[in-house]
Amino acid sequence: METVVDLYSRGSRVFLKVSRILHPLRKLVEYNLETSVSPLENRIPVEISSGICEREEPLVREIRRGTPFELTSNVTGGSADSHYFVFFTDSHECIAKGISNPSELPSGELWTRLITFSYGVEQLPPRRFYRRDLLVSS
Numbered sequence: 001m002e003t004v005v006d007l008y009s010r011g012s013r014v015f016l017k018v019s020r021i022l023h024p025l026r027k028l029v030e031y032n033l034e035t036s037v038s039p040l041e042n043r044i045p046v047e048i049s050s051g052i053c054e055r056e057e058p059l060v061r062e063i064r065r066g067t068p069f070e071l072t073s074n075v076t077g078g079s080a081d082s083h084y085f086v087f088f089t090d091s092h093e094c095i096a097k098g099i100s101n102p103s104e105l106p107s108g109e110l111w112t113r114l115i116t117f118s119y120g121v122e123q124l125p126p127r128r129f130y131r132r133d134l135l136v137s138s
Contacts, residue, residue: 002020002021002024003018003020003021003122004017004018004021005017005059005121005122006019007063007121014053014054014060015050015051016050016051016052016124017048017049018121019046020048020049020127021044022044022045023044025044047127049125049126049127050125051126053121053124057117057124058120059114059117059120060121062114062117067110067113068095069093069095071097071110074098074099074105074107075098075099076100077100081100082100082101082102083099084099084102084111085097099111102115
């Protein structure tokens with residue numbers, strides 16, 4: 001299952017949206033390549049949860065501390081590897097970083113900490129919106 005954790009702030013409040021793609025996208029891409037099926041013919045169930053996130057939540061503190069700017073990118077490997085991505089923007093800067101198998105890398109400590117904290121915030125909003133009609137294309 002692929003998961004997207006989206007944190008955004010409005011004034012002094014921090015909001016959280018967790019989108020869970022309930023079918024492995026890698027398998028979808030592999031299937032499409034093998035069968036020549038158009039990606040638009042596949043419907044993937046997506047669960048969307050949202051809620052308010054406390055400013056003292058460890059992931060929010062890490063982001064406010066500037067951790068996304070300190071991350072190193074190192075995306076390698078194939079579809080069997082674990083890949084993680086961070087997209088961060090504020091009113092001044094925008095960054096995109098990615099890494100594969102961070103727990104196996106000496107430089108992966110910050111990534112591992114951010115990933116662990118993201119697992120925690122995924123549990124905050126109630127799981128409520130389940131959409132079968134969303135299209136996911138590769």
